[in-house]
Every structure is written in C-alpha cells, then in structure tokens.
Amino acid sequence: MDSAYTFAIDLVAKLSEEALYILPYLLLGVFLEATIRTFKWHVKLRRVLTRFGGLSIVVAAILGVASPLCACATLPLVISLLLAGLPLAPAVTLLITSPLMSPGGYVMLAAMLGIGWANVLLISAILLGIFAGYVTHLLRTRGFSAREVFRRALPEGDFHDEDYPMEELRCACSEQLSHRVERRTGSKPLVFLAKLAEGSWKIGRVAMIGLLVEVLVTAIVPNDWVVALLQSDSIWPIFTLTFATIPLHLPQITAASMVFGLYLPDPGQLIPLARGPGIALLIGGPVTALPVMAVFLSMFKKRVFALYLALTVGGTLLLALSYHFLPF
Numbered sequence: 001m002d003s004a005y006t007f008a009i010d011l012v013a014k015l016s017e018e019a020l021y022i023l024p025y026l027l028l029g030v031f032l033e034a035t036i037r038t039f040k041w042h043v044k045l046r047r048v049l050t051r052f053g054g055l056s057i058v059v060a061a062i063l064g065v066a067s068p069l070c071a072c073a074t075l076p077l078v079i080s081l082l083l084a085g086l087p088l089a090p091a092v093t094l095l096i097t098s099p100l101m102s103p104g105g106y107v108m109l110a111a112m113l114g115i116g117w118a119n120v121l122l123i124s125a126i127l128l129g130i131f132a133g134y135v136t137h138l139l140r141t142r143g144f145s146a147r148e149v150f151r152r153a154l155p156e157g158d159f160h161d162e163d164y165p166m167e168e169l170r171c172a173c174s175e176q177l178s179h180r181v182e183r184r185t186g187s188k189p190l191v192f193l194a195k196l197a198e199g200s201w202k203i204g205r206v207a208m209i210g211l212l213v214e215v216l217v218t219a220i221v222p223n224d225w226v227v228a229l230l231q232s233d234s235i236w237p238i239f240t241l242t243f244a245t246i247p248l249h250l251p252q253i254t255a256a257s258m259v260f261g262l263y264l265p266d267p268g269q270l271i272p273l274a275r276g277p278g279i280a281l282l283i284g285g286p287v288t289a290l291p292v293m294a295v296f297l298s299m300f301k302k303r304v305f306a307l308y309l310a311l312t313v314g315g316t317l318l319l320a321l322s323y324h325f326l327p328f
Contacts (some may be wrong), residue, residue: 022214022266024310025050026226026270028218031196035101037186038178038191038192038195038230055288056086056087056089056090056272057089057090057093057129057130057133057134057137059090059327060090060091060093060094060095060097060128060129060133061094061097061125061126061129061130061133062126063094063097063236064093064094064095064096064097064098064100064101064129065097065098065100065101065102065122065125065126065129066102066103066235067102068102068103068104068189068220078091078094078095082149086303087137087140088136088140088144089134089137089140089148089304090133092132092133092136092308092311093130093132093133093136094128094129096125096128096129096287096311096315097125097126097128097129097310098130098252099252099286099287100121100124100125100128100252100283100286100287101115101121101122101125101252105252106118107255108213108253108256109252109253109256110258112256112259112260113256113260113271113273114258114270114271115214116270117271117273117278117282119277120275120278120279121217121252121282121322122195122281123300124319125283126317128283128312128315128316128319129152129312129317131315132308132311132312132315134286135308135311136311137317143303143308144304148301149300149301149304150299150300150301151266170175170219177194177197177198178191178194178195178198180194181194182194191315222227226262227240227262228272229277230262230273230275230278230281231272231273231274231275231277232274232276235276235321237274237276237277237280237323238277238279238280238317238320238321238324239275239280239281239317240283241277241280241283241284242311242316242317242320243285245280245281245285245288246284246288246313248285250285250286250289251286251289252282252286254284254285255281255285255286256282259271259273259278259281259282270315274324275320275323275326276320276321276323276324277320279316279319279323280316280317280320283316283319283320284312284316284320287312288313294308296308
C-alpha cells in the first residue's frame with residue numbers, strides 16, 4: 001500500500017513540475033489564439049481563398065497553419081467550402097495543415113522542443129499541405145473533382161443552423177461560451193475573456209494529456225528504450241512511428257508534451273530528438289487523427305478517404321526520410 005502511495009505521489013510531483021514549466025508558454029499561446037478568434041482574422045482570411053486561382057493551394061497551406069482551428073473543427077469548414085465551389089485540392093491542403101500547426105501550437109512547440117523544431121514543423125506542415133494539394137489537383141479529372149467526392153448528396157442549408165438535418169456536420173459553435181457572451185453582451189473584452197477560457201481548456205487539455213501519458217509510460221516502460229527510438233539514426237524508427245501513430249488520436253501538442261516530458265530539458269537546452277523519428281511522430285500522429293478519419297470516411301467516397309490516407313502517410317514518410325538524409 002505504501003509503495004502504491006509513494007508511486008502516485010511521485011507521478012503527481014513529476015506531472016506538476018512539467019506542467020509548471022510549460023504554463024507561461026501555454027498562457028502566451030492561448031492569448032495569441034484568443035486575440036485571433038476575437039477579431040475573427042482567420043475567418044476573414046479564409047473568405048479570400050477562392051480568389052487566388054492556381055495559387056489557392058499555397059494560400060490554403062498558409063491559412064491552415066495560421067488558423068487556430070483544430071482538425072475536428074476544420075472538417076465541417078472544408079465541407080462547406082467544397083459545397084460553395086472550392087476545388088478539392090486546396091480543401092485537402094487546408095484540412096491537412098490546420099491540425100499540424102496554429103499560432104498557439106507554434107508557441108507551445110517552441111517552448112517544449114525549441115524554436116528550431118517549431119520552425120521545422122511549421123515548414124513541414126506547409127510542405128505536406130502543398131504536396132497533398134498538388135497531387136490532388138493532378139487527379140482532379142480522375143474522379144477527384146469537388147462534385148464527385150461525397151458519398152451522398154448533402155442537404156442544403158447552413159451548418160450553423162440548429163435544425164440542420166445532418167448531425168455529423170451541424171456546427172455546435174453557437175453553444176460555445178464565447179458565442180453566448182457575444183450574443184448577450186456584444187462586448188469585445190468579455191468575448192476575449194471567454195475565448196481565453198475556451199483556449200485554455202482546448203490547448204491546456206491536450207498538453208496535459210501528453211504529459212500524463214508520458215509520465216505513465218516512463219513509469220512502466222524503460223525510459224532508455226523510448227529515448228533510443230526517438231534518437232535513432234536508423235530509418236526503421238521512422239516507419240515504426242509513422243504507422244504506429246495512425247490508430248492513435250495524437251494532436252501535435254500532445255505528442256510534443258510527451259517528448260518534452262521524456263527529457264525535461266533545462267531552459268535553453270536542446271532536446272536530442274532525431275530528425276526522422278521526430279517528424280514521423282509530430283507530423284504523422286496529428287495528421288491522421290481518428291475523429292477526423294471517422295467523419296471523413298462517413299462523408300466522402302472511399303477513394304477520397306484512401307487518397308487522403310495515402311497522401312498523409314506517404315507525405316509524412318517522405319518528409320521524415322528527407323530530413324533524415326539531409327547533410328546538415
């Protein structure tokens with residue numbers, strides 16, 4: 001009994017230590033995203049997406065990493081854009097880049113893994129989105145146009161309406177605290193505080209899940225084994241991590257929190273994470289989030305789901321192997 005109590009106390013102490021370290025950066029990231037959402041800058045940017053023609057894929061990649069929306073919130077948006085006439089290629093790009101990076105996510109990644117890794121993941125997200133977008137664009141005449149992707153005709157109407165007939169796509173944003181505050185008060189400062197609270201829960205939750213998983217794993221699995229996998233110069237951990245993360249719901253901040261907790265670096269200390277395994281874990285996990293996969297499979301034809309999975313997994317491997325073999 002005493003040993004179990006001591007074990008639990010040690011876990012709580014380690015979790016608290018790690019959480020306190022990332023707290024200032026969490027608050028900074030939440031503040032940044034709350035500002036963007038309060039003034040709806042990301043909504044204004046997305047409205048111009050259809051004006052860029054051939055450059056819409058590149059623009060979608062940039063907008064995706066600048067948006068504070070997570071994967072689950074991006075999918076209904078992407079479907080509504082498709083119904084409004086956006087081609088499939090930039091829609092796929094937006095769907096891929098949004099869960100991989102956000103302003104708050106960048107701050108958190110820089111805090112936990114260092115500015116170098118934050119920049120690598122930002123560039124990787126943009127490159128993966130552009131790669132997937134242009135491959136989809138090349139296939140547009142082979143059954144991958146926006147008019148041919150849905151499993152069934154979708155009802156007309158606004159996803160934001162409470163009586164929209166498809167529950168899977170019905171947006172619940174009207175129920176969010178910030179929207180209720182906006183409707184009742186119209187006060188920007190109060191809306192900002194509400195969005196700050198929402199962001200604290202959203203980002204803080206995924207960060208704490210990552211730390212908790214790391215604390216539990218390292219208490220059970222030898223730390224040296226996990227670290228050896230992440231620091232390996234071999235190509236096999238790249239494949240292992242890429243395919244192992246497919247069935248997991250592993251947001252990027254959760255994955256980064258797990259890696260951070262394994263090393264617990266001092267301020268300014270670089271984490272010796274190998275480039276290939278790092279990309280495989282931090283890109284491969286978020287881009288194949290299970291909730292998105294489930295809705296994707298129910299809404300789109302199987303060939304579209306297969307294309308998305310091939311692009312995300314293949315693109316992750318291509319990025320990871322490319323970084324692995326870079327001469328610097």
